Amino acid sequence: MSAQANSTIPAWRSLAAVALAVVIAAFVLHTLDSSAFVAERKGAGLTLAVAVWFLAWWGNASLSYWRPKSPLLARLRDGFVALSFGLVLLFLWEVLVRLFEVPFILLPPPSAIGVRIASSIPILAADVYQTIFKAVLAGYLIGCCSGFAVAILADRFLFLRRGLLPIGNMVSALPIIGVAPIMVMWFGFDWQSKAAVVTIMTFFPMLVNTVAGLTASGQMERDLMRTYASGYWQSLFKLRLPAAAPFIFNALKINSTLALIGxxxxxxxxxxxxxxxxxxxxxxxxxxxxxxxxxxxVAALIGSVFYGVIALIERGVTFWHPSVRGGQA
Amino acid sequence: MERTRDKILPVTIILAALVVVWYVGAVMLNAPFQRDLDRRGDVTRGTVEFLQATLSQPKPTLPAPHQVAQNFVENTFLRKVSSNRSLVYHAWITLSSTLLGFAFGTALGIAIAVGIVHFISLDRSLMPWIIASQTIPILAIAPMVIVVFAAIGVTGIIPKALISIYLSFFPVVVGMVKGLRSPELTHLDLMHTYNASAAQTFWKLRVPASVPFLFASMKVGVAASLVGAIVAELPTGAVAGIGSKLLQGSYYSQSIDMWAALVAGSVVAVLLVTLVGLAGRITETMMGARPA
Known part of the structure; x- marks a missing residue:
């Protein structure tokens, strides 16, 4: 309704508002460097910051109603709106923290964090190597693969499925992270114990989702496979696993965050x-x-990249799925 | 009868198999230490006696199920609730911050979802950042949150509850956005023909339609809240709560205590999820839903 009414506002007007916001923001950030300004002109600084926020917000709001014809422009618009929202957040964080001289311990300004990242890249790289490339990846692979294997077994034997699925569902609600001290006791201080925790944390989501996915193919399609005289494995690989792919990728995505946290x-x-x-x-x-x-x-960045890579692979593998083809699932 | 055969029997047998595996594992993991101990003490034992010894060590590598059960029962039912060795006491500390965080997290999640459904600009700008917010491993920075709040003098339940809020609002936002958008176009059109205002459409169509989604995501949220509360108890010198019980156990290699704390956490988790599920079912029945 309102979307229709507002679509007459041309995109350039919103962009102009955003550009104005950028100019004011640059000015505010520049003046923040002088301590006299911080000491005496808190009100002015705050007013300008709010102005930036309002302009950016208005620009984004009207830009969201803009309906470009080409899908590429639409995607660009979505990316732009999301990005500028994040930048405004960072800007407000920086300005408010510095203007009101929030104690450094409580919340450092983003610029200080950026400087720290740039100056300690070797340490960060070593940490990432230890935690991500040794512990997370090993545990993630073992956990997902074993969860998948047990899911296939559970699919093969009805008894196992009836027994395991309720247990798997219940376990997903449990604070599994609590096994961490036990694993450290068993496997020592190095990455093996962390990989064990990750394995346990990723096993059950994979199991439950794969079992659910294997029932996703329709009765008609399964009957068709039967009329082709295909065996269990043939219909598994050619029909039921592809149909289960969205579920399996869902588990992979859930597990990517769980693995990092674990x-x-x-x-x-x-x-x-x-x-x-x-x-x-x-x-x-x-x-x-x-x-x-x-x-x-760094952790958030790696988590997003991890998630993004899986999402990309998913788009490639489940190209046939309505949600990928751009329809409504 | 059918229910026994199809549901209870398989689960029981699998659980029994797990217990057997647990016992075998306990014997195998504890045997090297016991052998070492016997050799030094110059004790020779028969096989049965040796097995019994592996299953009754005071600090076993893997405690046997009956040791954990015994410790759990002892610390849950036989101790005074106010004693700081009582698991009920620790569970209550964890539970109180879980519930506080869960309540606020759910309220926040619902508020954000309502905003997202009603303002398209919020949908475009806020939603990606809400998703991005969850890529921050908040559990990993729980110690920092606790320490930072302690530095400005805020301690106790509030920092823990904040972590629970952060973890539980997200599932609620996602579920509620889905739920509030679940009415079909024909239903919305019907409201339109009734000349219903936006508020009326919201209260009479969208809210009732979203209730099943709300409870489904609250189940996820309450479990996440509990995990948040437990992890939040790990740092800060660990005073009380299930998390601190775990940490103390790991400091002093009290493996039986650790397992009992884990069992206590699991019992709380199952209770919370069951309660939310029950509340959901009662609400839906009261709203006239047919049991599925």
Whole structure:
């Protein structure tokens, strides 16, 4: 309704508002460097910051109603709206923290975090290597593969499915992360114990989702396979596994976040002197909060990339699915 | 009869198999230490006696199920609730921050979902960031949140509840957005022909339609809240709560205590999810839904 009415606002007007916001933002950030301004002109700074926020918000709001004809432009618009929202958040964070001189320990400004990331790349890289490439990847692969294998078994034997599925569903509600200290006790301080935690955390989502996915193919299609005289494995590989792909990828996506969390939390219970969880807990103890935020930023980035890669593979594999083809699922 | 055969029997047998595997594992994992101990103490035992010894170590690598059960019962039912060795006491500490965080997280999630459904600009701009917010491994920074709040003098239940809020609002937002958008076009058109206002459409069509989605996502949310509360108890010198019980167990290698704490956490989780599910079913029945 309102979308129709507003679509007459040309896109350039919203873009002009955003551009104006950028100019004011640059001015505010520039003046923040002088301590006199921070001390005396809090009101002016705040007003300008709010102006930036309002302009960007208005620009984005009207831009969201813009309906470009080409899908590429539409996607560009969505990306632009999301990106500018994030940038405005970062800008407000920076300005408010510096204007009101929020204690560094409580919340460092994003610029300080950026500087810290740039200056400690070797440490961050070593931590990422230890936590992500050793613990997370190993555990993720083992957990997902074994969950998948057990799901196939459960699919083959009805009894196993009836017994395992309720247990698997229940386990998903349990605080599995609590096994971390036990795994550290069993497998030692190095990455093996973290991989074990990740394995346990990723096993059950994979099991439950794959079993659910294997029932996703329709009765008609299964009957068709039967009329072709295809055996269990043939119909599994040619019909039921492809049909289960969206479910399996869903599990892979859920697991990508779980794996990261599992590995980092497991490191709180003891690790060698490298790793993201180790760094976070020790730097908190030394009150180097900017380093902690740097690790968080890196973790969030890697988590998003991990997720994005899986989503890309999913688009390639399930090209036939309505949600990928652009229809309504 | 059918229910027994198709549901209860398979689950029971699988669980029994797991217990057997557990016992075998306990014997195998504890045997090397026991052998070592016997050799040093110059004790020779028969096979049965040796097996019994592996299953009754005070700090076993893998405690046997009956040891965990015994410890759990002892610390749950036989102790005074106010004792700080009582699991009920620790579970209550964790539960209180879980519930506080869950309540606020659900409220926040519903509010955001209503905003997203009603304002297209919020949908475009906020939704990607809500998803991005969940890529931050909040559990991983729980210690920082706790320490930072302690630095400005906020301690106790609030920082823990904040982590639970952060974890539980997301499933609710996603579920509620889906739920509030679940009415079909024909239903919306019908409201339109009744000349219903936006508020009326919201209260009489969208809200009732979203109730099943709300409870489904609340189940996820409450489980996430509990995990958040437990992890939030890991740092800060660990005073009380299931998380601190785990940490203490790992410091002093009290493996039986650790397993009992884990069992306590699981019992709380199952209870919470069951309660939310029950509340959902009662609400839906009261709204006139037919049981599926």
């Amino acid at each position: 590995a980092i939390v497991a490191e709180f219970f003891g690790t060698p002197v490298v790793g993201m969880g180790f760094r976070i807990s020790t730097e908190v103890g030394r009150m180097n909060i900017d380093m902690v935020w740097a690790e968080i930023a």
